[in-house]
Amino acid sequence: MIRQEDMTIVSQKLIASNIYELTLKGDLVEEMEQPGQFVHIRVHQHVSPLLRRPISIAAIRKDLQTVTLIYRAEGDGTSLLAKSRSGDKVNVMGPLGNGFPIDDLGKGQVALLVGGGIGVPPLYELSLQLRNKGVEVIHVLGFESVEKSFYLDQFSELGKTFVATVDGSLGTKGFVTDVIEKEKIDFECLYSCGPLPMLRALEERFATKKGYISLEQRMGCGIGACLACVCHVANDPTMKKYQKLCSDGPVFRMGEVMI
Amino acid sequence: MIRQEDMTIVSQKLIASNIYELTLKGDLVEEMEQPGQFVHIRVHQHVSPLLRRPISIAAIRKDLQTVTLIYRAEGDGTSLLAKSRSGDKVNVMGPLGNGFPIDDLGKGQVALLVGGGIGVPPLYELSLQLRNKGVEVIHVLGFESVEKSFYLDQFSELGKTFVATVDGSLGTKGFVTDVIEKEKIDFECLYSCGPLPMLRALEERFATKKGYISLEQRMGCGIGACLACVCHVANDPTMKKYQKLCSDGPVFRMGEVMI
Amino acid sequence: MNPLQIELPGLSLKNPIMPASGCFGFGREYSQFYDLSMLGAIMIKATTYESRFGNATPRVAETPAGMLNAIGLQNPGLQGVLTNELPWLEQFDVPIIANVAGSQVEDYVEVAKEISKAPNVKALELNISCPNVKTGGIAFGTIPEVARDLTKKVKDVSEVPVYVKLSPNVTNIVEMAKAVEDAGADGLTMINTLLGMRIDIRTGRPILANRTGGLSGPAIKPVAIRMIYEVSQQVNIPIIGMGGIQHVDDIIEYFYAGASAVAIGTANFVDPLICPTLIKELPEKLAELKIDHISEIVGRSWKSEVI
Amino acid sequence: MNPLQIELPGLSLKNPIMPASGCFGFGREYSQFYDLSMLGAIMIKATTYESRFGNATPRVAETPAGMLNAIGLQNPGLQGVLTNELPWLEQFDVPIIANVAGSQVEDYVEVAKEISKAPNVKALELNISCPNVKTGGIAFGTIPEVARDLTKKVKDVSEVPVYVKLSPNVTNIVEMAKAVEDAGADGLTMINTLLGMRIDIRTGRPILANRTGGLSGPAIKPVAIRMIYEVSQQVNIPIIGMGGIQHVDDIIEYFYAGASAVAIGTANFVDPLICPTLIKELPEKLAELKIDHISEIVGRSWKSEVI
Numbered sequence A, B: 001m002i003r004q005e006d007m008t009i010v011s012q013k014l015i016a017s018n019i020y021e022l023t024l025k026g027d028l029v030e031e032m033e034q035p036g037q038f039v040h041i042r043v044h045q046h047v048s049p050l051l052r053r054p055i056s057i058a059a060i061r062k063d064l065q066t067v068t069l070i071y072r073a074e075g076d077g078t079s080l081l082a083k084s085r086s087g088d089k090v091n092v093m094g095p096l097g098n099g100f101p102i103d104d105l106g107k108g109q110v111a112l113l114v115g116g117g118i119g120v121p122p123l124y125e126l127s128l129q130l131r132n133k134g135v136e137v138i139h140v141l142g143f144e145s146v147e148k149s150f151y152l153d154q155f156s157e158l159g160k161t162f163v164a165t166v167d168g169s170l171g172t173k174g175f176v177t178d179v180i181e182k183e184k185i186d187f188e189c190l191y192s193c194g195p196l197p198m199l200r201a202l203e204e205r206f207a208t209k210k211g212y213i214s215l216e217q218r219m220g221c222g223i224g225a226c227l228a229c230v231c232h233v234a235n236d237p238t239m240k241k242y243q244k245l246c247s248d249g250p251v252f253r254m255g256e257v258m259i
Numbered sequence C, D: 001m002n003p004l005q006i007e008l009p010g011l012s013l014k015n016p017i018m019p020a021s022g023c024f025g026f027g028r029e030y031s032q033f034y035d036l037s038m039l040g041a042i043m044i045k046a047t048t049y050e051s052r053f054g055n056a057t058p059r060v061a062e063t064p065a066g067m068l069n070a071i072g073l074q075n076p077g078l079q080g081v082l083t084n085e086l087p088w089l090e091q092f093d094v095p096i097i098a099n100v101a102g103s104q105v106e107d108y109v110e111v112a113k114e115i116s117k118a119p120n121v122k123a124l125e126l127n128i129s130c131p132n133v134k135t136g137g138i139a140f141g142t143i144p145e146v147a148r149d150l151t152k153k154v155k156d157v158s159e160v161p162v163y164v165k166l167s168p169n170v171t172n173i174v175e176m177a178k179a180v181e182d183a184g185a186d187g188l189t190m191i192n193t194l195l196g197m198r199i200d201i202r203t204g205r206p207i208l209a210n211r212t213g214g215l216s217g218p219a220i221k222p223v224a225i226r227m228i229y230e231v232s233q234q235v236n237i238p239i240i241g242m243g244g245i246q247h248v249d250d251i252i253e254y255f256y257a258g259a260s261a262v263a264i265g266t267a268n269f270v271d272p273l274i275c276p277t278l279i280k281e282l283p284e285k286l287a288e289l290k291i292d293h294i295s296e297i298v299g300r301s302w303k304s305e306v307i
């Protein structure tokens, strides 16, 4: 069930250039199940910044009652969040949306997880859950540069992990698609989250494959009420059918919506 | 000289119901001289609350490079200020305005300091400075109730101190003027800060005496540029003469301006 | 006596607090958080004759103490609302105020006529901020004659009282208010959003796909209060006030200005429980201020002047 | 080449940043903090023919991300400004833009004629948001014909270029802008404050003695950006933009919208060093954005559309 709760900051660490790992503790963790779901965070109690910020769930630890988020401090809201310290409270609404389905794959099958930049975090909990089922996970992670890369060790522990950087400062110089090509990676199901051009390239290249992508959009309510975050359904000549990213997504089947 | 500086909070204490004593450290203390001057505080760096808050200087410790402010946490700005902790920075602009002149009195002469509620703080530094000159200080302090009273010990150390409370929970039940009457207090110079009705009563009663009052007004700039805080000059038939509370005041001679 | 109970044309409200149109969908999402029966009323999302997809995304942007939106009246259309939304809402003991929109007079009339027959629709809210195709896209709500005419035609067909939602993007709000009162409006709701815009520093392009959007949230509250203060002194119909309400003090401020009820928009996004919270806090606040009944203080800011 | 140097009618500016009228007095106070010669220009406090005391206090109130003011045009009058203020400002190497106000056309004309002769006054800024006694207090800036007429008469007597400061409290800002351009305005400044109000919860009375006041600060920035975006596409005279500027990004946003220079109002109260800070940060920001000269980006938000 969706709830809101003042969660307590257990830790907040700078793990790459402007990238923070935030661990929160609270009852709300009990509600969190699916990788790819997100939470909607109120960074503080003042009137500005006004809106909540959607951040993906990166790791759930039911035993510790904690959830880990990884985010880039960029604008007003995330910069403010980056200033909060252990012990502070953060108002969290969630878990929101529909995450990555993991039931399609079984033991021994291969999942390819492709993440770009700040789209990488939700893939970590996904990888954990797939691995727990015995699925073989291969990660291809793209970053701008080595300074902005993170969680490589954590992903490597779960499965083969390839990296691409735009500037070549780590792994293959270029894009994630270059790596997949180069490494001739084969898989049963693709899971991806990252910038639109990356998602489009993947959809095109793997049009015949099964796969899921997670999208981003500016949001108001985060629960489906305001219609800020809609996208068109693919192949709909009326152009009137839509999905709400926050409540129907953010994860969709490849080819399901227009991107 | 007026400057602005990020001062460091040395301590912040709740000293009465909703009343905080805040001690700040910084170079700016070097500029602070006159009792009755004030500082203009930016309670934080966000866009809301937008404006600075004027708060009187309650005590200056040049040796420690600290200044003490006493304020009531009421609206958005002061409530936020009340949440800041030792070690935090606060942006302070000051010292502002013209304070209480102390040169009129010499050793052995008697000064009556009359404060009401949150008008009491500036009288403390004033009393300290007068005492240092050998002036005899008598304090008459009015509060709503015992819960809202503060600094009685500190004032008592410097001179005779009478208290009035509206509800009679401490000292004389009633107003400061009742106390002055009852105690038949005589003095060479009156200094006062507090609510307008109190100041008006004092001006009326002691019209022939020398005295100074400190006024309050909603402010914009705090330095004389925006004309938010003007008051009419007394006995000006043109009604066009004015004083700026922030830069000409906040302290005026009794009878100088219309209150 | 319930200090919050109020009676307005067509509306018997257990409290004067309701979600504003477009900020609450048709209630389904917020029903996950609380029982909608506790609300004074619900102003549902604008309904147009045909279903609409609305604008391209991004549709929202943040601003200092506010937000911009350009949803573009996305809605399932009259039939969709009549078939799927209003019947679903019948499970709750709460009056519905149906927000009616269109791009020509005929659209409004058709929607008003049909939707006002739904059993739980107790009033209409005429959204006259929409661009009028017949006048080259100039909003109905910016020309007194156009607004008057529209109100009259809707009044003629509506089976329930009609509240007209004023646009703040006008030189003279009192003139607009009087024009629609004249045309038979039973009440006013104000304000709709202020026209605004933001540009993305990185791209140099407007953030909203629609370029401009409607500004809502605390930033606009002073404008709303001013307009309600002005209008409430000049009309004899009640006003439901809205714009930036977040705290119980804001509600008191709206009543003092001249509102007889209030609606909560953007704040629902910030805190999904805002309406129940305010409904709980309002009687406490009234007790603190020694006010026996909320209706006592309607317009106190200007009524106290005459005394 | 100095990436900030710009040329506008009458004004050769070393940078496009200047304090806005009414938020900087006549410069004396801020000269305690820095050398005024570093400013692009200074827009001095509104000058009326006679000296004025202005409104009763309180004159300011805070709002979410903004403030209200109702100073009431307090100023020393034409003679006072000519005798005491402008000569004092001559010590600085900075062009003065004289803000001219009045309650009837004749006042404006008289002030414009005389003040435009002062050696350091390089342009006038016609404050048309003032109530016009001849039309029962309706602001000059809300009726196109009235604004056009006023602009023409001032243009006739002014010895320096005339910028007209538009009021945002109108239905159609483009129509107003075109009217004054038509009448010969050399430039526009926009926006003046939005009309707003706050009520004190404790007293039930408006906080401002004048009841309503002008809303300024970050809260109004989206409205200003929208209006500049609309107007700059429709006129051929430059715009000095203002409203809520606090950060260097805001300046870029104003230029993208269509401004050719900017003014800083309320932010001076928050940070007395805001103008020098922005003047320092702007070239750094331009470098970061790979912009060679600030004038390149005027109107980029809409110019990029046509491409």
Ligand SMILES: Cc1cc2nc3c(=O)[nH]c(=O)nc-3n(C[C@H](O)[C@H](O)[C@H](O)COP(=O)(O)OP(=O)(O)OC[C@H]3O[C@@H](n4cnc5c(N)ncnc54)[C@H](O)[C@@H]3O)c2cc1C
Binding pocket: A038, A049, A051, A052, A053, A054, A055, A056, A057, A070, A071, A072, A073, A074, A075, A076, A077, A078, A079, A118, A121, A122, A215, A216, A217, A218, A219, A250, C061, C062
């Ligand atoms: C479902 C979902 C999951 C996300 N997960 C993560 C994550 O795990 N880690 C992470 O770093 N980022 C994530 N993002 C992006 C993140 O929400 C934005 O980076 C963040 O909201 C920007 O806020 P700001 O205060 O930095 O920027 P500002 O520029 O101050 O934001 C202004 C407004 O725009 C919105 N906004 C700006 N950029 C984006 C964006 N890219 N997507 C959506 N809204 C935006 C903000 O939410 C806010 O409403 C996710 C977005 C979505 C929709």
Ligand SMILES: Cc1cc2nc3c(=O)[nH]c(=O)nc-3n(C[C@H](O)[C@H](O)[C@H](O)COP(=O)(O)OP(=O)(O)OC[C@H]3O[C@@H](n4cnc5c(N)ncnc54)[C@H](O)[C@@H]3O)c2cc1C
Binding pocket: B038, B049, B051, B052, B053, B054, B055, B056, B057, B070, B071, B072, B073, B074, B075, B076, B077, B078, B079, B118, B121, B122, B215, B216, B217, B218, B219, B250, D061, D062
């Ligand atoms: C020269 C001077 C010295 C002062 N010294 C002290 C002091 O030592 N201790 C103390 O507790 N208070 C003092 N005050 C009053 C103090 O400034 C206000 O209580 C405070 O600004 C209120 O801020 P807020 O955030 O609580 O209220 P809010 O209601 O959030 O304030 C909103 C706006 O109104 C202004 N405002 C509200 N009340 C007042 C007021 N009474 N006077 C001036 N501005 C007001 C605020 O500054 C702000 O701009 C002084 C005021 C002045 C003018």
Ligand SMILES: Cc1cc2nc3c(=O)[nH]c(=O)nc-3n(C[C@H](O)[C@H](O)[C@H](O)COP(=O)(O)O)c2cc1C
Binding pocket: A220, A226, C020, C021, C022, C023, C045, C046, C069, C071, C073, C099, C127, C165, C191, C192, C193, C215, C216, C217, C218, C220, C242, C243, C244, C245, C263, C264, C265, C266, C267
């Ligand atoms: C996302 C969003 C959608 C809105 N949709 C509508 C609408 O469909 N019809 C309408 O009359 N007003 C609509 N509004 C305006 C609100 O009902 C309300 O008048 C305005 O937002 C001011 O209130 P607030 O500041 O509390 O949000 C919408 C506002 C927002 C933020």
Ligand SMILES: Cc1cc2nc3c(=O)[nH]c(=O)nc-3n(C[C@H](O)[C@H](O)[C@H](O)COP(=O)(O)O)c2cc1C
Binding pocket: B220, B226, D020, D021, D022, D023, D045, D046, D069, D071, D073, D099, D127, D165, D191, D192, D193, D215, D216, D217, D218, D220, D242, D243, D244, D245, D263, D264, D265, D266, D267
């Ligand atoms: C206290 C105050 C006084 C003002 N006085 C004037 C004035 O005399 N003439 C004028 O044209 N504008 C005046 N303005 C409007 C500003 O010049 C400016 O247009 C407006 O405040 C928006 O900018 P800002 O948000 O940066 O303050 C005043 C604004 C404030 C806050």
Ligand code: FES
Binding pocket: A218, A219, A220, A221, A222, A223, A224, A225, A226, A227, A228, A229, A230, A244, A245, A246, A247
């Ligand atoms: S964010 Fe409101 S519908 Fe998705």
Ligand code: FES
Binding pocket: B218, B219, B220, B221, B222, B223, B224, B225, B226, B227, B228, B229, B230, B244, B245, B246, B247
């Ligand atoms: S506060 Fe600006 S002149 Fe006094």
